Amino acid sequence: MLSKEEYNKTVWQLEHISREITGRYRKNFRSTLKRKIHEHDLSSTYPPFEPLPYIPYFVNRTTPEQTLHQLIEAATTTIEFTLDTESVNIYRTANKPVLIQLQILLPHNLSLVNVIEMCHLPPENHIRFKLLKQLFQIVFSEEKQVYIWGSTAELLSFITFKLFSYEQIDGINLINLQDQFKTYWNQQHIHKSNEENDICICESCLGKQPSETWSLQDSVALELHEYLSKVLTNQSFDIGLDPNLHHMSSSEKNHRQRLTTYALHDCLSMHKIIINMKNKNFQFSFEITKKIPYDLMESISSSDDEIMFSQLTPSIERLENDQTLNINEQEQLTSTSTCGNPNWKITSTNDKQLTSQ
Numbered sequence: 295m296l297s298k299e300e301y302n303k304t305v306w307q308l309e310h311i312s313r314e315i316t317g318r319y320r321k322n323f324r325s326t327l328k329r330k331i332h333e334h335d336l337s338s339t340y341p342p343f344e345p346l347p348y349i350p351y352f353v354n355r356t357t358p359e360q361t362l363h364q365l366i367e368a369a370t371t372t373i374e375f376t377l378d379t380e381s382v383n384i385y386r387t388a389n390k391p392v393l394i395q396l397q398i399l400l401p402h403n404l405s406l407v408n409v410i411e412m413c414h415l416p417p418e419n420h421i422r423f424k425l426l427k428q429l430f431q432i433v434f435s436e437e438k439q440v441y442i443w444g445s446t447a448e449l450l451s452f453i454t455f456k457l458f459s460y461e462q463i464d465g466i467n468l469i470n471l472q473d474q475f476k477t478y479w480n481q482q483h484i485h486k487s488n489e490e491n492d493i494c495i496c497e498s499c500l501g502k503q504p505s506e507t508w509s510l511q512d513s514v515a516l517e518l519h520e521y522l523s524k525v526l527t528n529q530s531f532d533i534g535l536d537p538n539l540h541h542m543s544s545s546e547k548n549h550r551q552r553l554t555t556y557a558l559h560d561c562l563s564m565h566k567i568i569i570n571m572k573n574k575n576f577q578f579s580f581e582i583t584k585k586i587p588y589d590l591m592e593s594i595s596s597s598d599d600e601i602m603f604s605q606l607t608p609s610i611e612r613l614e615n616d617q618t619l620n621i622n623e624q625e626q627l628t629s630t631s632t633c634g635n636p637n638w639k640i641t642s643t644n645d646k647q648l649t650s651q
């Protein structure tokens with residue numbers, strides 16, 4: 295939270311951006327200031343996010359085989375998962391994929407949340423690597439349901455780690471929670487005229503456009519009345535979060551604990567939102583995405599604060615057999631340029647000016 299002085303200064307800065315700052319820099323500066331104010335407004339309005347009971351696991355080269363077997367067993371017996379990823383922003387290059395958070399939903403609202411550290415995996419020929427591959431094989435199989443805040447596109451840059459393939463991502467039974475939440479909100483909050491002095495919280499009265507996607511942070515604020523901090527977005531999630539990875543001082547441990555909590559909370563807040571939606575009998579629908587040629591696919595930022603894949607590529611959505619068909623036009627994907635990694639391509643304009651919040 296900002297001090298009163300810092301807050302006033304930020305508001306003043308936003309209203310008095312120098313004319314010498316122009317173009318992209320002006321947009322970036324504006325969105326940084328706006329985000330700072332938004333973060334402050336939420337943190338001073340709502341109590342911090344509180345997760346339901348869960349058991350966290352670090353998954354990396356130090357994770358015992360026995361633990362991996364237990365996770366595989368839990369994943370086999372359950373149906374539902376939430377998934378999120380974190381990447382590290384590297385200036386003028388593709389985001390570096392570094393974390394996958396995989397939550398295994400269990401009965402009684404309990405869950406196991408895995409923080410899978412991609413930069414600290416066991417070697418490919420190791421039994422632990424094979425067990426981890428098996429875990430993804432189970433989660434991405436057709437009888438499971440995976441909730442993601444957005445599309446599966448954010449997983450594409452993780453293919454290089456060889457834990458799963460493009461075909462497997464393509465086969466995920468995806469529930470795009472970001473889209474589903476928007477539908478849910480519109481069903482729950484139909485516009486009402488202000489006769490009883492009630493404050494209307496329909497999308498339009500909240501100032502959201504019909505085409506605008508919801509950030510996870512805004513959804514947590516309005517649905518759960520809690521503050522989900524996004525201050526640590528794009529931090530160095532690749533430094534090795536598990537205290538077992540290497541010796542750490544207590545301040546290093548504290549810093550890693552904060553990053554870990556941040557990563558866990560994305561899945562845990564999705565879980566709470568799902569429970570709310572289920573309690574109100576919301577009917578979730580799966581998303582079937584038309585295959586997009588892999589070599590045309592863009593590297594997608596994982597942060598829900600950044601522009602979503604659906605916004606980069608205009609999509610045609612229509613309902614058929616109660617399922618949402620999300621057809622991305624191939625022509626929209628052609629303006630790509632090769633990046634250092636031969637396995638995927640990126641757009642040259644995926645920078646901060648495109649942020650949606």
Ligand SMILES: [Zn+2]
Nearest residue numbers: 485494496499
């Ligand atoms: Zn309204």
